[in-house]
Amino acid sequence: MQIKTDDALESARVRSIWTMFGGNAMVSIAYIAGITVASLIARDLTGEDTFAGFPGSIGTLGAALGATVLTRLSKSRGRRMTFIGGYLVAAAGGVIAAFSIIIQSLVTLMAGFLLVGFGRSVSQLARFAAADMRSEERRGRAISTIVWAGTIGAVVGPRLISPAGEFAVSRGQEALLGPMVLMAAGLVLAALGFWIWLRPDPMSLAIDTSDQPVVEKTKLSLLLRHDTVWLGLTGLVVSQFVMVFIMTMTPIHLDGNGYDLNDVGWVMTAHTAGMFAFAPLTGWLVDRMGSRWVLAAGSLMLIGASFMAARALNAELPVLLPGLFLLGLGWNFGYVSSSTVLQSGLELQDRLGLQGLADSSTWISGGLGALLSGVIVHTTSFATLSLAGAALALIPLAALLMLIRRRERAAV
Structure with missing residues (x-):
């Protein structure tokens, strides 16, 4: 009976790690497509190259904030709902960033990427979630599996920019709107994937060798x-x-x-x-x-x-x-x-x-x-x-x- 229990735990851990891999790959594809054109949007909205790096910078600020807030929420609410919520916040940011093109507002673009960065911090926190489900001698491979998901985004993301832009033009919209909508859609799909497959909560599968319960502070x-x-x-x-x-x-x-x-x-x-x-x-x-x-x-x-x-x-x-x-x-x-x-x-x-x-x-x-x-x-x-x-x-x-x-x- 114990063997079956151990097998079930191992199966759940493997499934969780690969679910987070899939979510990270989807987010990587979406984000690279969006951030690549964000600098162009910022330049077009202002007419100056000086502002081209602003979306990336504000996204980094949001990610730093998200890493702190979402870690604390993970301890009190669990990782599953926290990660889903983080990706949904990022998706909302993507919608806001796309809307900035329609209303021609740099401030709106910045607000959108602040939220995108906040939620995208889940992609980095996921490597720790994977590591916590492995013994110390196997944590390196768990972390690297999550990092490896970035390869998919690096290869696929840039190649979706042009088709997304062409689709937007075919619908009578600006070409740059397409990749931004693609980013928001990808983030929603990542959240949906976590909702369906990230079960049970990764926190419940974490390996703890101590006899003390997890504390909040x-x-x-x-x-x-x-x-x-x-x-x-x-x-x-x-x-x-x-x-x-x-x-x-x-x-x-x-x-x-x-x-x-x-x-x-x-x-x-x-x-x-x-x-x-x-x-x-x-x-x-x-x-x-x-x-x-x-x-x-x-x-x-x-x-x-x-x-x-x-x-x-x-x-x-x-x-x-x-x-x-x-x-x-x-x-x-x-x-x-x-x-x-x-x-x-x-x-x-x-x-x-x-x-x-x-x-x-x-x-x-x-x-x-x-x-x-x-x-x-x-x-x-x-x-x-x-x-x-x-x-x-x-x-x-x-x-x-x-x-x-x-x-x-x-x-x-």
């Missing part, structure tokens, strides 16, 4: 004293910052050196492939070799990618394309390994207390990276920006060395 000040918590937070924040820092200005660097949109597309496709396509390998390496070694490898990749980008003074594609691929892969190694080491040795209630903080910090770091990158390139150069990224990528390595030395001294 965790003392973060105590958790932050853990060396592994600091290492995980450092890896997440730095990996996100460096990746966004260099990636954001790469299309501008290419355009300024005479390359066309096709060349930009190839470079960014290589970058996205590095970010998502190898996630299953990263998860396997984390579980097999340990998250700290994978984090170190990811930091070294970010450093190497930064130097390659700095060498592409005239945006030479044979240098920049593999450099951006390596930048994405380094981010992947850092993101998956840091998400794993962050929760190493902690009980469920403590992991829950950290997850919102970790994602909020990660979103904010990415937003800061995007904002600062333009300032640095404007005042110095793309090469200087890239070298600064290499310097910052040293921080997780320094934190890892400090952790190793501290434990060596404690063992003496």
Whole structure:
């Protein structure tokens, strides 16, 4: 009888993880289609390129807020209804963003993407939900499975923009309205999929080795004293910052050196492939070799990618394309390994207390990276920006060395 119970639990956990994978894939498709044209909408509404990055920035702000709020709701209301609600909020934001085209309002577009970002934070929180359903030695693969879903969005999302625009035109609407409606529809479908298949609540399937019930408030000040918590937070924040820092200005660097949109597309496709396509390998390496070694490898990749980008003074594609691929892969190694080491040795209630903080910090770091990158390139150069990224990528390595030395001294 116990074997049947264990089999049923395992089956439910596998189903939940793959349901979240499917939801993340759908949201990734929808969001990439929407955010790609959002910059064009912002430019058309204002007549200035300065505002093109506003939807992405306000969406990042919404995601940082959503990570905190939805984590707290998950502890009190459960993950299933919280995740469904988050995606529905994002879908409402998509409708509002689409409506901004009709009424020609930048403020409405910003309000819509604030809600889109808020709800899209579910896609990142889902990796922690998957990890909580696995024992510590299998969490890397659980996290990487959810991250891997981004590959589908990266491949499919951009290719739906043109058909969606043509459909809108055929209905007498502006072409840019099509991808925005597609984004809202995709978010609704993701919420519907969770409503149908995300049963039982993933929180009820979480593995907790402690005898204490899940508490609603965790003392973060105590958790932050853990060396592994600091290492995980450092890896997440730095990996996100460096990746966004260099990636954001790469299309501008290419355009300024005479390359066309096709060349930009190839470079960014290589970058996205590095970010998502190898996630299953990263998860396997984390579980097999340990998250700290994978984090170190990811930091070294970010450093190497930064130097390659700095060498592409005239945006030479044979240098920049593999450099951006390596930048994405380094981010992947850092993101998956840091998400794993962050929760190493902690009980469920403590992991829950950290997850919102970790994602909020990660979103904010990415937003800061995007904002600062333009300032640095404007005042110095793309090469200087890239070298600064290499310097910052040293921080997780320094934190890892400090952790190793501290434990060596404690063992003496």
